[in-house]
Amino acid sequence: xxxxxxxxxxxxxxxxxxxxxxxxxxxxxxxxxxxxxxxxxxxxxxxxxxxxxxxxxxxxxxxxxxxxxxxxxxxxxxxxxxxxxxxxxxxxxxxxxxxxxxxxxxxxxxxxxxxxxxxxxxxxxxxxxxxxx
Numbered sequence: 001x002x003x004x005x006x007x008x009x010x011x012x013x014x015x016x017x018x019x020x021x022x023x024x025x026x027x028x029x030x031x032x033x034x035x036x037x038x039x040x041x042x043x044x045x046x047x048x049x050x051x052x053x054x055x056x057x058x059x060x061x062x063x064x065x066x067x068x069x070x071x072x073x074x075x076x077x078x079x080x081x082x083x084x085x086x087x088x089x090x091x092x093x094x095x096x097x098x099x100x101x102x103x104x105x106x107x108x109x110x111x112x113x114x115x116x117x118x119x120x121x122x123x124x125x126x127x128x129x130x131x132x133x
Contacts, residue, residue: 005056006040006056008061008070011027011036011039012065013066014066026067027068032068033071036074055081057084058078060078060083063075
């Protein structure tokens with residue numbers, strides 16, 4: 001973890017993509033906002049000699065992270081803040097996505113299959129005939 005960084009996706013319990021949802025769900029909007037506010041309060045205090053503060057790093061998120069929205073004042077502050085551009089090769093991005101999301105997708109797939117079996121649906125959804133549920 002990077003010092004003075006706030007993981008907005010982590011606080012929203014969502015990876016911020018089409019496959020970003022976690023099985024445990026997202027917090028309420030107010031719980032997300034309180035958690036982010038607490039993270040800001042925990043950031044490094046100003047330097048005792050200069051009074052300068054190290055910058056707080058945030059990933060440039062869109063307005064929504066799953067069903068959680070970034071508060072407008074935070075969005076405005078982020079739009080005014082300097083940007084750090086990180087570049088990565090396509091191969092490293094694909095590898096990162098695969099490592100971090102593939103297990104979540106399989107867990108969700110297994111959970112859906114178990115729900116279908118537990119609900120008495122006669123097996124997993126892919127085993128059912130489309131004409132005869």
